[in-house]
Amino acid sequence: MSKIAIVTGGTRGIGETISTHLKDLGYTVIANYVSNDQAAQAFMDRTGIPVIKFDVSNFAATQKGISQIEVDFGPTDILINNAGITRDKTMHRMDVEQWDAVIQTNLASCFNTCKAVIENMRSRNFGRIVNIGSVNGQSGQYGQVNYAAAKSGIQGFTKALALESAAKGITVNAITPGYVDTDMVRALPEAILEKITDSIPVGRLGTPKDIARAAAFLVSDDAGFITGSTLSVNGGQHMY
Structure with missing residues (x-):
């Protein structure tokens, strides 16, 4: 049984590629989304991967959504915390709603989802959790105090949960992507995009597949002795 x-x-984006890559490797994948019903339906029609709508920033909604997944498909073996948003503003222009939205969606969601799966993983002595951070959580970024704080917090969350879970056969790791060739990055002004690419030692943007391959390795049996680690996939842009 897969x-x-x-x-x-x-x-969508990196998450879509992670979902399809894991499916191609034989996993039974369920993709979460929160807002774009049309895009989610198109994704399901295109890939055959079932989707479920709930807001990972909302604790109660997440418990209900993951409980429904486990009723329909069985206990969760693998959790990839990929959901994230940006609300970029410099600190003196940022309002509390922009701060809260990013912290809740990008960081508190990791608590919400992990809380929903951890007991079943502990009872079965197996689990793989991968939290998607960001190079900007390691290096900081102008206009992103909310995003950088949330993504940096993911690393501390990952290490602490890894320590708590290792004896139960559960590994918890983080991936910190650099700038990846997605619609969001391609929407940047050409001059800024060129400057970003020039700052990457390998000379290109990452691809969603680069991140998906890293996630697939961390959830595999081959990575069973790796936990509490942060895998930087950024082309050498920030060596941490």
């Missing part, structure tokens, strides 16, 4: 994998924010 392992059950949940990918949050799993119908």
Whole structure:
């Protein structure tokens, strides 16, 4: 029986590629989304991967959504915390709603989802959790105090949960992507995009597949002795 994998924010961008890559490797994948019903339906029609709508920033909604997944498909073996948003503003222009939205969606969601799966993983002595951070959580970024704080917090969350879970056969790791060739990055002004690319030692943007391959390795049996680690996939842009 194939392992059950949940990918949050799993119908678009990096999340979509993680979802389809894991499916291609034989996992049973369920992709979470929150807002774009049309895109989610198109994703499901295109890939055959089932989707479920709930807001990972909301604790009660997340418990209900993941409980429904486990009723329909079985206990969660793999959790990829990929969902994230940006609300970029410099600190003196940022309002509390922009701060809260990013912290809740990008960081508190990791608590919400992990809380929903951890007891079943502990009872079965197996689990793989991968939290998607960002190079900007390691290096900081102008206009992103909310995003950088949330993504940096993911690393501390990952290490602490890894320590708590290792004896129960659960590994918890983080991936910190650099700038990846997605619609969001391609929407940047050409001059800024060129400057970003020039700052990457390998000379190109990352691809969603680069991140998906890293996630696939961390959830595999081959990575069973790796936990509490942060895998930087950024082309050498920030060596941490």
